[in-house]
Amino acid sequence: MTVVSPVRPTGGPTDPGRVVVVGAGMVAHRLVEQMLARGEHAAWEITVLGDEPYRPYDRVHLSEFFDGRDADALALAPTVWDDARVTLRTGDAVASIDRDEQVVVTRAGVRVPYDNLVLATGSWAWTPRTTGIELPGVVSYRTLDDVSALRDWIQAREDTLGRPLRGAVVGGGVLGLEAASALQRLGAHATVVEFADRLMSVQLDEGGGETLRVRIADMGVDVRLGTGATRLVAAPDGAVGLLVLSDGSTLDVDVVVFSTGIRPRDRLARESGLAIGERGGVVVGPTCRTSDPFVWAIGEVASYEGVCAGLVAPGNAQADVVVDQLLGGTAEYAPAPEGTKLKGVLHDGVPVEAASFGDVNALTPGALEVTFADPVAKTYKKLVVSDDARTLLGGVFVGDAALYSSLRPMLGRALGADPSAFLAPEGGAAVPSADLPDDVVVCSCANVTAGTVRGAVTEHGCTSVADVKKCTKAGTICGSCVPLLTKLVNTQLEASGVEVSRAMCEHFPMTRADLFALVKAEGLRTFSEVVAAHGTGRGCVVCKPVVASILSSLGVGHVLDPANAPLQDTNDHALANMQKDGTYSVIPRIPGGEITPEKLAVIADVAREYGLYTRITGAQRIGMFGARLEQLPAIWQRLVDAGMESGQAYGKSLRAVKSCVGQSWCRFGVQDSVGMGVRLELRYRGLRAPHKFKVGVSGCARECAEARGKDVGVIATERGWNVYVGGNGGFTPRHAELLAEDLDDEMLLRVIDRFLAYYIRSADRLQRTAPWVADYPGGIAELRKVLVDDTLGICEDLEASIAAHVEAYEDEWAATLADPVRLARFASFVNAPDTPDPDLAYTPERGQVRPARLGEVSDPNPVIARTIAVRPSDVEMEDAL
Amino acid sequence: MTRWTPVCELAALDPERGVAALVDGVQVALFLLDDGRVLGVANHDPFSGANVVSRGIVGTHGERTTVTSPMHKQVWDLVTGECLDAAGKDPVDLAVFAVEVRDGTVHVGS
Ligand SMILES: Cc1cc2nc3c(=O)[nH]c(=O)nc-3n(C[C@H](O)[C@H](O)[C@H](O)COP(=O)(O)OP(=O)(O)OC[C@H]3O[C@@H](n4cnc5c(N)ncnc54)[C@H](O)[C@@H]3O)c2cc1C
Numbered sequence: 001m002t003v004v005s006p007v008r009p010t011g012g013p014t015d016p017g018r019v020v021v022v023g024a025g026m027v028a029h030r031l032v033e034q035m036l037a038r039g040e041h042a043a044w045e046i047t048v049l050g051d052e053p054y055r056p057y058d059r060v061h062l063s064e065f066f067d068g069r070d071a072d073a074l075a076l077a078p079t080v081w082d083d084a085r086v087t088l089r090t091g092d093a094v095a096s097i098d099r100d101e102q103v104v105v106t107r108a109g110v111r112v113p114y115d116n117l118v119l120a121t122g123s124w125a126w127t128p129r130t131t132g133i134e135l136p137g138v139v140s141y142r143t144l145d146d147v148s149a150l151r152d153w154i155q156a157r158e159d160t161l162g163r164p165l166r167g168a169v170v171g172g173g174v175l176g177l178e179a180a181s182a183l184q185r186l187g188a189h190a191t192v193v194e195f196a197d198r199l200m201s202v203q204l205d206e207g208g209g210e211t212l213r214v215r216i217a218d219m220g221v222d223v224r225l226g227t228g229a230t231r232l233v234a235a236p237d238g239a240v241g242l243l244v245l246s247d248g249s250t251l252d253v254d255v256v257v258f259s260t261g262i263r264p265r266d267r268l269a270r271e272s273g274l275a276i277g278e279r280g281g282v283v284v285g286p287t288c289r290t291s292d293p294f295v296w297a298i299g300e301v302a303s304y305e306g307v308c309a310g311l312v313a314p315g316n317a318q319a320d321v322v323v324d325q326l327l328g329g330t331a332e333y334a335p336a337p338e339g340t341k342l343k344g345v346l347h348d349g350v351p352v353e354a355a356s357f358g359d360v361n362a363l364t365p366g367a368l369e370v371t372f373a374d375p376v377a378k379t380y381k382k383l384v385v386s387d388d389a390r391t392l393l394g395g396v397f398v399g400d401a402a403l404y405s406s407l408r409p410m411l412g413r414a415l416g417a418d419p420s421a422f423l424a425p426e427g428g429a430a431v432p433s434a435d436l437p438d439d440v441v442v443c444s445c446a447n448v449t450a451g452t453v454r455g456a457v458t459e460h461g462c463t464s465v466a467d468v469k470k471c472t473k474a475g476t477i478c479g480s481c482v483p484l485l486t487k488l489v490n491t492q493l494e495a496s497g498v499e500v501s502r503a504m505c506e507h508f509p510m511t512r513a514d515l516f517a518l519v520k521a522e523g524l525r526t527f528s529e530v531v532a533a534h535g536t537g538r539g540c541v542v543c544k545p546v547v548a549s550i551l552s553s554l555g556v557g558h559v560l561d562p563a564n565a566p567l568q569d570t571n572d573h574a575l576a577n578m579q580k581d582g583t584y585s586v587i588p589r590i591p592g593g594e595i596t597p598e599k600l601a602v603i604a605d606v607a608r609e610y611g612l613y614t615r616i617t618g619a620q621r622i623g624m625f626g627a628r629l630e631q632l633p634a635i636w637q638r639l640v641d642a643g644m645e646s647g648q649a650y651g652k653s654l655r656a657v658k659s660c661v662g663q664s665w666c667r668f669g670v671q672d673s674v675g676m677g678v679r680l681e682l683r684y685r686g687l688r689a690p691h692k693f694k695v696g697v698s699g700c701a702r703e704c705a706e707a708r709g710k711d712v713g714v715i716a717t718e719r720g721w722n723v724y725v726g727g728n729g730g731f732t733p734r735h736a737e738l739l740a741e742d743l744d745d746e747m748l749l750r751v752i753d754r755f756l757a758y759y760i761r762s763a764d765r766l767q768r769t770a771p772w773v774a775d776y777p778g779g780i781a782e783l784r785k786v787l788v789d790d791t792l793g794i795c796e797d798l799e800a801s802i803a804a805h806v807e808a809y810e811d812e813w814a815a816t817l818a819d820p821v822r823l824a825r826f827a828s829f830v831n832a833p834d835t836p837d838p839d840l841a842y843t844p845e846r847g848q849v850r851p852a853r854l855g856e857v858s859d860p861n862p863v864i865a866r867t868i869a870v871r872p873s874d875v876e877m878e879d880a881l
Numbered sequence: 882m883t884r885w886t887p888v889c890e891l892a893a894l895d896p897e898r899g900v901a902a903l904v905d906g907v908q909v910a911l912f913l914l915d916d917g918r919v920l921g922v923a924n925h926d927p928f929s930g931a932n933v934v935s936r937g938i939v940g941t942h943g944e945r946t947t948v949t950s951p952m953h954k955q956v957w958d959l960v961t962g963e964c965l966d967a968a969g970k971d972p973v974d975l976a977v978f979a980v981e982v983r984d985g986t987v988h989v990g991s
Contacts (some may be wrong), residue, residue, distance in 0.1 A: 541956070566939065830902050837932050
């Protein structure tokens with residue numbers, strides 16, 4: 001039997017000691033994070049034991065699994081697990097607790113002793129006893145394994161049946177609706193079955209429920225109210241085939257998701273004799289201690305005043321309380337009034353909004369309801385106020401929940417204006433924001449008050465919303481408070497007179513966008529002119545490439561122009577992307593991922609001859625790595641002769657347009673996505689921008705090109721193209737937002753022209769489109785007015801600048817090869833132009849080469865290095881020990 | 882005694898950019914500035930271990946003339962070799978090399 005026995009950290013009796021957490025979920029993660037943040041001076045170690053095989057992940061955003069976020073992408077800040085005081089063990093459930101011995105035992109037999117035990121086992125997805133619930137194709141919606149099983153089932157079943165699937169979701173609450181939307185996005189039809197007489201029956205009043213029903217039906221989801229699931233019947237091959245409802249009717253089904261509520265996972269606690277609440281859950285008091293002083297419970301498993309939470313915010317607050325208590329503090333848990341906002345339900349990519357807080361059904365004696373319903377716009381808004389119409393008691397918002405985030409913090413407080421003023425169509429104007437009292441909770445998920453947000457600016461030196469998010473964690477969980485947060489931060493920044501430096505660098509006192517406007521307005525043409533007019537000194541690594549990019553965007557300074565040579569960073573200077581050993585990658589453009597066997601053969605020959613490491617890149621093209629500066633012209637000559645051109649994989653410019661195979665071959669495609677991908681790639685190739693940008697084109701709503709993770713995403717519809725903007729993968733993934741719908745080919749190009757030109761003009765240096773769109777004042781709605789409705793009257797000018805770019809395009813490599821002066825740049829040494837850098841060294845790896853590490857068997861010639869025998873070097877041996 | 886090795890014609894250098902030269906097996910990065918001076922520092926970037934200093938962007942920091950590593954953006958004074966911005970690492974200076982231009986030919990001292 002294994003015994004994990006952390007040495008008890010030496011410390012006083014009041015130190016937390018060995019803290020063991022059962023359950024590696026969201027709230028457990030919060031506990032560890034808080035302990036690291038606050039427990040610097042105490043003696044403790046934490047061991048977190050989870051039964052799921054993953055690091056704690058963001059269950060709130062579980063549905064984003066279907067947008068390609070896997071366990072790694074969904075993991076909650078994983079750096080906490082790197083701390084030496086923290087141990088995480090996953091994939092092994094705790095089977096029992098011995099409270100006398102103060103030890104827990106896992107199913108695999110591992111014994112972990114504790115000084116303090118925290119139960120954070122969360123909930124399980126409860127399903128009513130229904131015959132046939134075990135049939136293949138019936139799933140819950142709670143864990144990563146659930147959603148991945150759902151996706152796999154849909155793919156496999158669709159292949160078996162050879163047609164789109166019919167799905168049903170049992171349960172019309174927030175999670176059920178989220179699951180129905182997911183089914184749709186996976187290509188299945190969805191019917192929602194709800195026992196109550198309305199959707200989101202716990203959170204919405206009758207009017208709100210009805211408006212939501214209309215909105216959900218508009219998505220193409222069937223809604224069946226007032227009936228439940230009684231029986232599931234198998235299809236001839238044994239999988240689920242029929243759902244029998246309590247009203248006697250039936251639904252043909254190929255997949256069924258149960259979303260019928262959750263129950264606390266309190267079995268362990270029950271079996272170890274801890275007090276259990278009447279409706280389940282481990283009983284805790286305000287300190288979050290259970291009936292055993294060394295055992296605590298937090299999150300959905302904890303029952304406080306007879307209630308187990310079903311949201312993450314109260315659990316986080318409880319985690320904070322336990323950390324404080326463990327560190328000798330006196331914090332106590334007090335449930336904060338909560339609200340609920342529907343999320344993850346998309347109608348053609350646009351979120352369906354529904355939210356409420358407080359006394360939704362006006363049950364408070366004397367409460368007044370002020371309602372504004374617009375059946376044409378399909379919106380419903382209601383405020384519940386005290387009998388004197390002054391104090392806000394609750395609110396319901398369907399179809400437009402903008403008021404939710406700004407009014408929810410005002411719950412129980414004076415509204416300060418006539419309630420109807422908030423609800424009138426133009427009403428947003430009266431929304432309180434900046435003058436919220438300090439103690440109002442702005443972000444209920446992370447439990448952050450307006451005062452804390454202001455303090456982040458005034459005391460902790462935060463100068464942006466991003467800083468404040470990082471510092472306070474506000475707005476990082478469900479995100480619904482971000483608009484309010486932004487307002488608060490900006491107002492505070494202005495009020496504090498914090499001079500937010502907008503200088504690009506020591507040479508230019510303005511932002512890139514401002515400099516762009518000046519250079520454009522004054523017609524400046526060279527760096528010298530620009531620096532003489534608006535800067536000081538001779539520039540630096542920050543401003544020189546920016547000016548080069550601006551001049552290039554304005555069509556006055558081509559990347560290859562000798563006057564611009566000193567401005568370019570090495571990538572644009574060598575027209576290749578520098579790698580870690582100082583060599584470069586060579587990536588020809590392969591529009592649409594289409595490449596002929598002839599071109600493939602040339603690439604193969606070049607790679608073999610020069611010993612270049614070759615791989616398919618993430619952008620549907622082929623990269624060859626390890627080309628030396630002096631080899632680039634000869635290599636490119638071969639590629640250009642074979643009809644290839646620069647792929648600008650080195651530039652702050654268009655990288656590639658990714659597309660799916662589309663209508664020409666795919667049985668689901670509704671438009672020619674490859675054709676459009678090629679067209680877009682050829683249009684925007686070489687266009688310099690504040691940062692690199694990527695485009696995706698999908699031939700149908702299944703979105704195989706993952707276009708919404710790109711700066712510009714184009715998705716085919718039956719009627720044309722939808723265009724989304726501001727998406728990103730990478731470090732801060734973000735989905736692109738819908739800019740315009742059902743465009744024909746020509747209009748699509750015009751809208752993208754405008755978007756790109758506007759971004760190039762007004763974004764900051766090294767700002768990708770995602771933060772640019774996110775920070776655009778008024779957001780996507782405002783951007784849509786500018787770029788689609790042309791409210792600023794600039795669209796013609798924007799389109800003209802792209803037209804000029806298309807007109808002036810030339811292949812940078814072909815032009816370079818034709819110019820002896822430029823070719824002189826490509827010498828390894830000015831006094832030995834063809835001598836390779838003697839320090840380069842390569843070692844074999846998987847049949848190719850990579851730069852050698854110190855002490856490895858290597859050869860300066862990659863062609864030879866590929867075939868040398870490797871024996872483990874001393875360095876590797878040491879690593880292995 | 883300084884030994885002067887001729888490496889190239891002055892005309893082979895582009896203003897405000899660098900080239901690498903091989904002097905007795907040592908890699909030197911040479912930069913021609915706007916004011917006609919030619920400065921030499923080690924081509925080896927001590928932070929990345931790659932020989933790339935000659936491919937960095939030339940600029941100024943206050944009154945000082947600088948070069949920035951194209952790899953991870955550390956900044957050095959081109960005249961003294963002093964590391965002005967180590968980009969979060971411990972600063973490491975660059976060796977400097979004497980450079981003279983005689984009769985239109987650039988010489989590096991060693
Ligand atoms: C699809 C979906 C959408 C949601 N959306 C929202 C939302 O918008 N807003 C919101 O506030 N909340 C939302 N929630 C709810 C939110 O995810 C939960 O409130 C939150 O995860 C609770 O945290 P927890 O740590 O208590 O439980 P969990 O996150 O469930 O973690 C408990 C962990 O303990 C493990 N465990 C249980 N028993 C054992 C054992 N014996 N041994 C080892 N490990 C064990 C479980 O497997 C689990 O990994 C959503 C939930 C789902 C499923």
